[in-house]
Amino acid sequence: MLRISKLTDYATVILARMAAEPERRFTAGQIAGETHLAAPTVSKLLKQLHRRALVNSTRGLHGGYLLARPAAQITAAQILDALEGPVALTECASSESHCCIESSCLVGRAWQRVNLAIRRSLQEITLLELAGLSGGGAQPSALDRGFPVLKRGPL
Amino acid sequence: MLRISKLTDYATVILARMAAEPERRFTAGQIAGETHLAAPTVSKLLKQLHRRALVNSTRGLHGGYLLARPAAQITAAQILDALEGPVALTECASSESHCCIESSCLVGRAWQRVNLAIRRSLQEITLLELAGLSGGGAQPSALDRGFPVLKRGPL
DNA sequence: CCCATATAGTACTAAACTAGTCCTAGATTA
């Protein structure tokens, strides 16, 4: 039903790999080898993640990539936004669209709210949890505590 | 970020229109005219909705379509399933896929859970709410009561 | 100074999917 693109999925795999060794500087080739993803694809995605400030990069010999901030501070929503942009569930849910049936459309607002709800849920999921590193501490993760993922509260 | 196809969106528009007059038998042409959607598209979608048992049809003169059950008993999840199938957020979240990086993939399970969470939220939204007909009674809708949309409870 | 190793950015191609159209067949009723 709902889908994220393969590339976005790959990006989470890449970021999860990096999250597992936060101190290590990875080259694109290393990540490709260790995740079994194609090298050019990994490279392309890392560039994009860099542009969106999810990873830091250093060029040249001994260069590579590092997470821009701790995995606990990177959310699923940020990753999706970085790769797929602020696209919405439906076209008319995006900012400046004007679909031609707008006047007779009863549904638009409802989808927007569903959309917002899903966004919120994705904002509560961190890379730490996506990477399966949430630790099992006293503080259960959004994914583990049964569920929100969505928070109660005013829309 | 997340997207449903235009056709799915159209389908909700169609169903919402029908929900507004539950007693009335609509022809495909009427719905097209009243929603400003293209007639062949409406026809195609209604056929599909019929196959998935969301609407009843009668052929012949004075034939047409009716909702198969009250709008309150049709959920957003059912509509999405009818049109887009049980596709999942990622490929590996679907039933019988085996992606080649499975062994080194840390992320799969997490996406599956996110996926499930979103499904649940969609199951709580009825066509009545999508159509903006939820009435404003004493019982606030899933969309209006601030939010779940996701229910607390074990995953 | 020059070369090897990295990332940065852009352009391009092939494949897959989506949206939309058209045509033929079957059912119902006046």
Add this chain to the structure above:
DNA sequence: TAATCTAGGACTAGTTTAGTACTATATGGG
């Protein structure tokens, strides 16, 4: 039996996605 409706499938054009290739730029070591 003719008119009106749905059923089903085939087909086409357009868009999006995934993947590749190429050039430019930065860094550090011999």
